[in-house]
Amino acid sequence: MNTVLTVDAVNRSFGERQVLKDVSFTVTAGRLTGFVGANGAGKTTTMRIILGVLAADAGTVTWRGQQLTRETRQRFGYMPEERGLYPKMSVLEQLVYLGRLHGLGAAEARRRTTALLERLELAERANDHVQKLSLGNQQRAQIAAALVHDPELLVLDEPFSGLDPIAVENVLGVLRERAASGAAVLFSSHQLELVERLCDDLVIIADGTIRAAGDRATLRDQFTQPRYQVEVGGDAGWLRDEPGVTLIDLDGRHATFDLDPGADDQVILRAALARGPVHAFGPVRPSLAEIFREVIQ
Numbered sequence: 001m002n003t004v005l006t007v008d009a010v011n012r013s014f015g016e017r018q019v020l021k022d023v024s025f026t027v028t029a030g031r032l033t034g035f036v037g038a039n040g041a042g043k044t045t046t047m048r049i050i051l052g053v054l055a056a057d058a059g060t061v062t063w064r065g066q067q068l069t070r071e072t073r074q075r076f077g078y079m080p081e082e083r084g085l086y087p088k089m090s091v092l093e094q095l096v097y098l099g100r101l102h103g104l105g106a107a108e109a110r111r112r113t114t115a116l117l118e119r120l121e122l123a124e125r126a127n128d129h130v131q132k133l134s135l136g137n138q139q140r141a142q143i144a145a146a147l148v149h150d151p152e153l154l155v156l157d158e159p160f161s162g163l164d165p166i167a168v169e170n171v172l173g174v175l176r177e178r179a180a181s182g183a184a185v186l187f188s189s190h191q192l193e194l195v196e197r198l199c200d201d202l203v204i205i206a207d208g209t210i211r212a213a214g215d216r217a218t219l220r221d222q223f224t225q226p227r228y229q230v231e232v233g234g235d236a237g238w239l240r241d242e243p244g245v246t247l248i249d250l251d252g253r254h255a256t257f258d259l260d261p262g263a264d265d266q267v268i269l270r271a272a273l274a275r276g277p278v279h280a281f282g283p284v285r286p287s288l289a290e291i292f293r294e295v296i297q
């Protein structure tokens with residue numbers, strides 16, 4: 001795995017209030033990392049520290065093992081929480097301008113802007129002032145602004161908020177393409193369901209503390225026990241009296257149950273078969289959204 005960004009034991013207080021407590025996680029090139037937490041959990045503060053807009057009280061942020069510099073940060077793209085485009089300038093002009101600020105020549109900045117607006121389905125709005133766009137289109141223009149210089153690291157604060165489902169898919173497609181061409185993508189969200197569906201890696205923060213971090217499959221293995229689901233020909237109520245079984249849900253022929261440690265699922269399967277046909281039997285894992293529901297709210 002190609003870890004590019006390392007946040008290590010970062011602390012930050014505002015006045016008496018400590019809002020980040022030993023925050024540590026990594027971001028890998030070529031992958032989407034979702035940074036999830038409730039309002040006020042510390043996501044924006046962490047992102048600002050990564051971008052150098054805010055200083056940490058303690059801890060470090062490194063890029064490919066090196067301290068961050070102004071040059072490295074030039075290769076980052078950031079969509080801040082306080083959206084930064086000028087309301088009275090056209091989308092095209094601003095993106096070209098931002099591209100030039102990041103060192104692109106005029107023709108290259110214009111070429112990339114045009115391609116990006118096309119890809120984000122904003123081409124027809126290119127000459128409109130930002131303030132004339134719908135909120136969803138403003139959001140896409142903000143995302144385009146973070147992408148125009150082809151950054152190696154993309155840091156996006158709530159990029160999906162306010163987008164309709166079609167726009168979510170469009171933006172997600174763009175982020176996936178960036179990741180596929182080698183960029184590292186970190187974005188925040190307070191919607192764990194969405195992040196669990198979209199991301200390769202997750203970082204879950206609550207009250208300034210990282211609760212879980214890593215790739216989705218490993219986290220699910222680490223934090224959830226498999227439950228079993230069965231569908232039989234008759235009523236599944238007999239499972240209630242089966243040793244080692246804790247029934248979670250029973251609905252006629254369908255049942256969901258937990259097994260005590262050491263209990264053998266094959267014994268249950270045989271008991272089911274002895275009573276008649278078995279149409280489905282197997283482990284399922286609860287989602288991370290179910291496990292961390294109370295942490296995220």
Ligand SMILES: Nc1ncnc2c1ncn2[C@@H]1O[C@H](COP(=O)(O)OP(=O)(O)OP(=O)(O)O)[C@@H](O)[C@H]1O
Nearest residue numbers: 014019037038039040041042043044045046081190
């Ligand atoms: N400049 C500041 N001065 C004082 N307190 C601040 C400042 N910035 C953030 N905070 C506080 O730090 C805590 C973490 O805020 P932060 O914006 O990082 O959370 P968040 O997870 O991004 O939440 P949200 O989704 O609401 O933006 C909050 O309690 C917030 O009020």
